Amino acid sequence: MxxxxxxxxxxxxxxxxxxxxxxxxxxxxxxxxxxxxxxxxxxxxxxxxxxxxxxxxxxxxxxxxxxxxxxxxxxxxxxxxxxxxxxxxxxxxxxxxxxxxxxxxxxxxxxxxxxxxxDNRVEYVEINTEYGVLPAYLHFPDDGSHGPYPCVMTYSGIGSCKEELEMLADPLTKRGLAVLTPDMPGAGAAVIRNGIKCGGPMLESAFDSIYAFLTERPDIDQDRLANFGLCMGGGYAFRASAKHPETRCCVSLFPLLMNFADQNAIPVWMKRGKWSSFQYADDYLEGMKRIEEGTVACDFLMAYSDDDNWMDTDASMRLYNKATGYKEKIYIAEKPAYVSEETIMHAMPVGEQFHWVKHRAADFLADRLAERK
Missing domain, CATH: 1.20.1440.110 (acylaminoacyl peptidase)
Structure with missing residues (x-):
C-alpha cells in the first residue's frame, strides 16, 4: 500500500x-x-x-x-x-x-x-442574536474582581466550538487580558443545540450582538477591544473589526475567506454530507461574500503560509491589503510534516506552527491592550 x-x-x-x-x-x-x-x-x-x-x-x-x-x-x-x-x-x-x-x-x-x-474565573454566558442564542465563555486573567479588563474576542470556523478556543484564550489570559470565546453560527452548541447555521446573515448578526453584549458588561473596558481568529475565524476577526471601527487591533492566523479560496481544493467532506448540511445555511457561499466587505484601520497582524492549499499567498495578500492602518505579517516558511497527496489538509501549517505563532499573536495583542506596569 x-x-x-x-x-x-x-x-x-x-x-x-x-x-x-x-x-x-x-x-x-x-x-x-x-x-x-x-x-x-x-x-x-x-x-x-x-x-x-x-x-x-x-x-x-x-x-x-x-x-x-x-x-x-x-x-x-x-x-x-x-x-x-x-x-x-x-x-x-x-x-x-x-x-x-x-x-x-x-x-x-x-x-x-x-x-x-x-485558578482564574471562566464564566458561561449567552449572547442573544437575531437568529438565536450563541453560548460562550468569558475568561478572566484572575478572579474577575479587578476590572474593567481589556477583552479579546476569539473566533474559529466550521467544525469548531467554544471549548476549542481555550487554545486562543490561554496565552491571552496569562498576559492579563479577558477573552470571549463564543460558539459562532454553525459551530458547537450554537448549531447542535440552538440550530444556528453558518451563513452570512447569521455571522453579521453575531458580530453585532457580541459587541452589544460586551457594552453591557461593566467589567469590560470598551476602549480596549480586539479580535483574534484562526482559519475561518481569521476572516471573522477581520470582518468584525471592519464593522466596528472602535476595535483597537485585529489578528488573523492563517485566515480563510471561502470566496477567496480555491473551490476545487475544498475537501468533499466540507461540501456535502449530513454533518456538512447540518452546519451550513442555504446559499452559504453567496452569503459569505459579506465577510469580505470593508477594510480595517486598526493595527493588524496576519500569519500565512505558501502551504495553505485553500488560501494561496495571493489570496492571503488580498486580505492583508484590505488593512489600511499599521500592519505586520508573519510568513511561515516551514514545510508541514503532516502531509500526503491523498489528503487535503488546510489545517496543517496552522497546526504545526501554532505552538509558537500563538505567542507572537498574544504579544501583539497585549502590547496594544494591556496596561504595562
Whole structure:
C-alpha cells in the first residue's frame, strides 16, 4: 500500500494536537488504527472513538479521585486531559448527527469540570442574536474582581466550538487580558443545540450582538477591544473589526475567506454530507461574500503560509491589503510534516506552527491592550 490508513486521520490528529491532546495518547491510538486490515471508514471511526473512550474513562476516574482527595491541581489536569480526548472524538465528521451531539455533550461536561478547577474565573454566558442564542465563555486573567479588563474576542470556523478556543484564550489570559470565546453560527452548541447555521446573515448578526453584549458588561473596558481568529475565524476577526471601527487591533492566523479560496481544493467532506448540511445555511457561499466587505484601520497582524492549499499567498495578500492602518505579517516558511497527496489538509501549517505563532499573536495583542506596569 502506498500510504498508511492513519494518513486519513492527519487533519483530525493535527486539530487534536492544537487543542492539546497528548502526543503519546495519539500515537497509541494510531497504532491501533495501523492494525486495521481492511480500508473501512466505519471501522476506522469505531476504533478511533472506542480507544479514546477508554482514555476518557481513565482520566475522568483519575480526576474524580484527585478531587475527592483534595488535589485540585491534579483534578484540573486530568479533567483537561479528558476534555482533550472528547475533542479528538468530536473531530471525526460522523454522518450520525445524534452521535456527534452525544460526543459534543461529553466534551462540554469535561470542559466545565476542567474550568471549575481553574485558578482564574471562566464564566458561561449567552449572547442573544437575531437568529438565536450563541453560548460562550468569558475568561478572566484572575478572579474577575479587578476590572474593567481589556477583552479579546476569539473566533474559529466550521467544525469548531467554544471549548476549542481555550487554545486562543490561554496565552491571552496569562498576559492579563479577558477573552470571549463564543460558539459562532454553525459551530458547537450554537448549531447542535440552538440550530444556528453558518451563513452570512447569521455571522453579521453575531458580530453585532457580541459587541452589544460586551457594552453591557461593566467589567469590560470598551476602549480596549480586539479580535483574534484562526482559519475561518481569521476572516471573522477581520470582518468584525471592519464593522466596528472602535476595535483597537485585529489578528488573523492563517485566515480563510471561502470566496477567496480555491473551490476545487475544498475537501468533499466540507461540501456535502449530513454533518456538512447540518452546519451550513442555504446559499452559504453567496452569503459569505459579506465577510469580505470593508477594510480595517486598526493595527493588524496576519500569519500565512505558501502551504495553505485553500488560501494561496495571493489570496492571503488580498486580505492583508484590505488593512489600511499599521500592519505586520508573519510568513511561515516551514514545510508541514503532516502531509500526503491523498489528503487535503488546510489545517496543517496552522497546526504545526501554532505552538509558537500563538505567542507572537498574544504579544501583539497585549502590547496594544494591556496596561504595562
Amino acid at each position: 502506498k500510504w498508511a490508513i492513519r494518513d486519513l486521520l492527519n487533519p483530525v490528529v493535527t486539530r487534536s494536537m492544537i487543542f492539546g491532546a497528548n502526543p503519546f495518547d495519539i500515537e497509541y491510538i494510531l497504532k491501533k488504527i495501523d492494525g486495521i486490515k481492511v480500508m473501512s471508514g466505519k471501522q476506522i471511526q469505531n476504533v478511533w472513538l472506542g480507544e479514546w473512550a477508554e482514555k476518557i474513562r481513565k482520566y475522568t476516574d483519575l480526576a474524580r479521585q484527585a478531587a475527592e482527595s483534595g488535589h485540585r491541581i491534579s483534578a484540573r489536569e486530568y479533567y483537561k486531559l479528558a476534555a482533550e480526548c472528547h475533542y479528538a472524538c468530536f473531530m471525526i465528521n460522523t454522518e450520525d448527527i445524534d452521535k456527534k451531539a452525544e460526543i459534543y455533550d461529553g466534551l462540554v461536561q469535561a470542559y466545565r469540570q476542567y474550568i471549575a478547577c481553574c
